[in-house]
Amino acid sequence: MTYKLLIVDDEPHILDGMKETLNWTSLGFDRVDTARDYAEAYDKAVEIQPDIALFDVCIGEARGYDIISKFNLIGLKTKYIMISGYDEFEYVRKAMMCGAKAYLVKPVDRQELQSAVEKIIVEDLGGTLPETGDPAETLDPVLNTPYKSMSKLTNKILLIVQTDYAVDLSLKAVADRFKMNKTYIGQIFFRDTRLKFSEYLMVYRLLKAKELVVGTDEKAISIAHQVGYTNMQYFYTHFHAFFGVSPSDLRKPKKEEED
Amino acid sequence: MDSRIDNFRSEAQYSFQGLESNVQSYIGEIEDYVTGIYADRQLLEDFQCFFGNTPEEYQTQRLTKSGVGSELVSFIDNIRAFATKGNRRLFSHISFHPLNPEESINVIIFNNETSTIRHIVPNNDALFAQELDRSIVYIRKLVSPSDLSEPYGEIRFYLRSDWLFSGLSRSVFENAVITDSDSFFTIKGSGEQAQAIYRHSTNGKRNTGLLGGTQVESFASDFFNYRMTVTVSTWALLASNNVIFFVVIGTLLLFLCMMVLIAMTMRQDARFLFRIIRTINYAKNGEFQKIDTPAHKSHNEYGLIASELNDMCGQLERHIQTEYVLKLRQKETEMVALQNQINPHFLYNTLEIIRSMAVVKHADEVADAVSKLGRMYRDIVKSDPIIPLGKELELLTNYLAIMEFRSNGNFYYQVNMDQELRELDTVKFWMQPLAENFFKHGYDKDEEFNLILVNGRNEEGQYLIEFTDNGKRIEEEKLQEINAELTGEEDMPAGNIGLKNVYYRLRNFYGDAFDMEIVNNDESGISIVIRILKDHRGDKNDL
Numbered sequence: 112m113t114y115k116l117l118i119v120d121d122e123p124h125i126l127d128g129m130k131e132t133l134n135w136t137s138l139g140f141d142r143v144d145t146a147r148d149y150a151e152a153y154d155k156a157v158e159i160q161p162d163i164a165l166f167d168v169c170i171g172e173a174r175g176y177d178i179i180s181k182f183n184l185i186g187l188k189t190k191y192i193m194i195s196g197y198d199e200f201e202y203v204r205k206a207m208m209c210g211a212k213a214y215l216v217k218p219v220d221r222q223e224l225q226s227a228v229e230k231i232i233v234e235d236l237g238g239t240l241p242e243t244g245d246p247a248e249t250l251d252p253v254l255n256t257p258y259k260s261m262s263k264l265t266n267k268i269l270l271i272v273q274t275d276y277a278v279d280l281s282l283k284a285v286a287d288r289f290k291m292n293k294t295y296i297g298q299i300f301f302r303d304t305r306l307k308f309s310e311y312l313m314v315y316r317l318l319k320a321k322e323l324v325v326g327t328d329e330k331a332i333s334i335a336h337q338v339g340y341t342n343m344q345y346f347y348t349h350f351h352a353f354f355g356v357s358p359s360d361l362r363k364p365k366k367e368e369e370d
Numbered sequence: 371m372d373s374r375i376d377n378f379r380s381e382a383q384y385s386f387q388g389l390e391s392n393v394q395s396y397i398g399e400i401e402d403y404v405t406g407i408y409a410d411r412q413l414l415e416d417f418q419c420f421f422g423n424t425p426e427e428y429q430t431q432r433l434t435k436s437g438v439g440s441e442l443v444s445f446i447d448n449i450r451a452f453a454t455k456g457n458r459r460l461f462s463h464i465s466f467h468p469l470n471p472e473e474s475i476n477v478i479i480f481n482n483e484t485s486t487i488r489h490i491v492p493n494n495d496a497l498f499a500q501e502l503d504r505s506i507v508y509i510r511k512l513v514s515p516s517d518l519s520e521p522y523g524e525i526r527f528y529l530r531s532d533w534l535f536s537g538l539s540r541s542v543f544e545n546a547v548i549t550d551s552d553s554f555f556t557i558k559g560s561g562e563q564a565q566a567i568y569r570h571s572t573n574g575k576r577n578t579g580l581l582g583g584t585q586v587e588s589f590a591s592d593f594f595n596y597r598m599t600v601t602v603s604t605w606a607l608l609a610s611n612n613v614i615f616f617v618v619i620g621t622l623l624l625f626l627c628m629m630v631l632i633a634m635t636m637r638q639d640a641r642f643l644f645r646i647i648r649t650i651n652y653a654k655n656g657e658f659q660k661i662d663t664p665a666h667k668s669h670n671e672y673g674l675i676a677s678e679l680n681d682m683c684g685q686l687e688r689h690i691q692t693e694y695v696l697k698l699r700q701k702e703t704e705m706v707a708l709q710n711q712i713n714p715h716f717l718y719n720t721l722e723i724i725r726s727m728a729v730v731k732h733a734d735e736v737a738d739a740v741s742k743l744g745r746m747y748r749d750i751v752k753s754d755p756i757i758p759l760g761k762e763l764e765l766l767t768n769y770l771a772i773m774e775f776r777s778n779g780n781f782y783y784q785v786n787m788d789q790e791l792r793e794l795d796t797v798k799f800w801m802q803p804l805a806e807n808f809f810k811h812g813y814d815k816d817e818e819f820n821l822i823l824v825n826g827r828n829e830e831g832q833y834l835i836e837f838t839d840n841g842k843r844i845e846e847e848k849l850q851e852i853n854a855e856l857t858g859e860e861d862m863p864a865g866n867i868g869l870k871n872v873y874y875r876l877r878n879f880y881g882d883a884f885d886m887e888i889v890n891n892d893e894s895g896i897s898i899v900i901r902i903l904k905d906h907r908g909d910k911n912d913l
Contacts, residue, residue, distance in 0.1 A: 122719070122722075122723060122726075124723045124726045124727055124730075125722055125723055125726045126726075127726060127727075127730050128722075128723075128725060128726020128727065128728075128729040128730055128737075129726065131726075131729040131730050131732075132726075132729050132737075169715075196714065196715040196716075196717075196718035196719045196722070197714075197715055198748065216718065216744070216748065217718045217719055217721065217722035217744065218718060218721040218722040218724075218725040218740050218741040218743075218744035218745075219722060219725065219741060220741045220742075220745065221734075221737070221738060221741065262784055263774070263782055264782040264783075264784050264821070267782065267819070286893070287893075288818075288819065289819045289821055289840060290819070290821075290840040290893050290894035290895065291819075291821055291823070291838075291840045291891075291893055291894070291895075292838070292891060292892065292893055295823055295825075295838065298786075299784050299786075299823070302786060
């Protein structure tokens with residue numbers, strides 16, 4: 112299902128910017144037109160019969176809501192989003208009276224615009240939204256969630272783990288680097304990841320160890336050291352508990368294949 | 371002494387002249403009245419019917435003379451009206467004596483309210499006695515209406531003595547009597563003295579002299595056969611002129627007056643002093659009152675103090691007006707200017723254009739920062755001063771996001787606020803100043819991690835909000851100083867949206883339930899700890 116969009120504003124920079132503010136194509140728009148005044152807007156509206164139109168409240172001397180009222184009279188089924196530098200009650204009220212679906216203020220918040228457009232697609236146009244999740248988005252190997260969904264601070268902590276997991280790392284060490292109470296850091300980390308820092312670190316180390324077990328011929332003791340385990344007993348116990356198999360058993364079939 | 375006697379004499383003469391002129395004016399009135407009877411034909415006819423006739427004869431003649439439809443004029447009514455004019459009780463009675471002794475004598479007697487008529491009174495009736503203690507008689511001879519040269523009879527008007535002479539009873543004289551050859555009327559004084567005076571005053575038009583230590587003045591009337599005699603005792607004259615007596619009395623009075631005056635002055639001064647002290651006390655509380663100085667006070671010491679105090683209060687008030695109120699007004703005006711005069715549409719449209727250009731150039735971070743900046747200004751300018759705490763938190767995160775954009779990637783923030791706290795009402799714009807405080811004092815651009823954590827927890831009995839950073843710590847001594855200044859009762863420092871301002875506004879809003887403290891963290895930096903007690907029955911003032 113494809114949609115048509117009309118953007119009406121008397122400022123050419125804004126028209127250009129609005130075309131780029133959202134990824135209209137991915138939302139399903141195959142045609143995006145712009146108009147700089149009432150006459151042009153009228154012509155374009157009649158010609159392309161847009162599904163959604165973004166209207167500035169003040170287009171020269173004309174008022175967006177007045178134009179919309181006229182469009183309503185000639186039977187256009189377009190859904191409108193008002194965008195204005197003003198947030199005076201009177202403008203908002205008039206916009207709502209003529210049936211505008213949303214009233215956004217300048218400078219436009221990308222997220223708000225996205226939400227407003229998506230809402231119209233789903234509720235008024237009966238469309239569906241594209242699958243979320245950028246295929247290019249990188250996922251955390253332990254949590255299996257995109258890094259983007261977590262706070263910058265958590266990302267920083269994850270980065271520290273990924274860099275320093277091989278050394279004697281702990282929550283205390285991370286908190287020290289932030290010069291911050293380790294309880295606070297622990298809470299922040301837990302809220303974003305739903306894992307304790309120590310649990311995350313352990314899982315990350317074991318995953319790294321597994322990579323090495325599977326991908327190299329290095330001895331277990333060497334791998335344990337490489338991923339930050341000093342105590343071999345712990346390494347074996349944790350590895351077995353997590354994967355249900357010991358490092359050597361994990362490697363055996365490979366060797367058997369080779370054999 | 372002589373002058374006192376002269377005064378007395380002239381007083382006596384003045385009184386007598388008053389009396390004489392009174393009598394003269396009454397006689398004049400009577401004369402006018404009688405002449406008036408002759409001038410009115412109808413009245414004269416009715417008078418002739420009345421004069422010398424019995425009531426029966428009078429009525430018969432009246433009926434005969436009156437024509438059909440013509441108004442009957444009544445002489446009796448007429449003379450009654452004259453006699454009692456203005457409610458006066460001048461006449462005791464009036465009698466009508468015809469020339470012919472065969473005819474009837476009629477008498478009209480005036481009592482308090484009414485008057486009665488008596489006919490055929492014998493000529494020797496007690497009514498006709500001429501006794502000065504009751505009345506003085508004025509006899510008016512009449513001439514015949516048909517022939518003016520012929521005598522007709524007479525009307526006797528009996529003027530009451532008490533009415534005529536009552537004016538003298540209020541005089542300064544000790545005794546005052548009216549006498550004629552064989553009777554006397556005492557106006558004032560004792561009967562005994564009046565007797566002596568009566569004997570003394572028998573001859574001469576005007577007598578004057580001493581009578582046993584009494585000064586006497588006597589006058590004979592021009593109109594009637596009577597004398598007026600008045601007396602005053604020589605001692606009274608003497609006393610009224612006693613210089614020593616007056617000096618003693620006068621000195622005593624003067625002394626008394628001075629005592630009273632001094633007492634009053636002292637009392638007034640005490641009151642005035644009390645008012646001065648009261649004004650000072652009011653001024654201590656910031657209420658500047660003026661002492662209204664009475665004009666006569668303004669020259670003594672208290673008056674000086676009061677006027678100086680008034681000046682001082684006036685100047686202090688003016689200073690406060692200019693320094694505080696006017697500057698506050700100025701700030702308000704500036705705010706209004708920010709809200710209205712600087713065209714917000716221009717600002718927001720320009721920001722949108724900048725954002726659009728950034729988007730076109732795929733500078734998404736810039737675009738987002740611009741929209742956050744616009745949002746921040748919008749939220750600050752919006753007028754509602756009381757907002758939910760969640761909204762206030764949005765203001766903060768918006769600001770922190772902008773600061774994150776501005777930093778070299780070394781600024782991190784994390785906000786965690788329990789839902790219950792987000793629904794709490796709060797005053798607008800206090801979190802951002804706390805964060806600004808960090809950028810002013812805690813932020814280090816050379817550090818790898820600059821951190822602000824904002825935690826809000828719904829605990830038992832209280833809400834706890836912590837702003838924790840990892841910047842510089844504050845020396846303990848200095849910290850105590852800051853905390854003391856923060857919670858001190860001093861007024862809000864002007865032009866400073868700092869910690870004190872935040873404390874002041876929140877304290878105002880939440881009252882005693884609110885508490886704010888700055889502590890050093892163990893690791894690094896400081897925490898600003900804010901506690902709001904739940905269900906606190908403190909003096910919460912809504913802004």
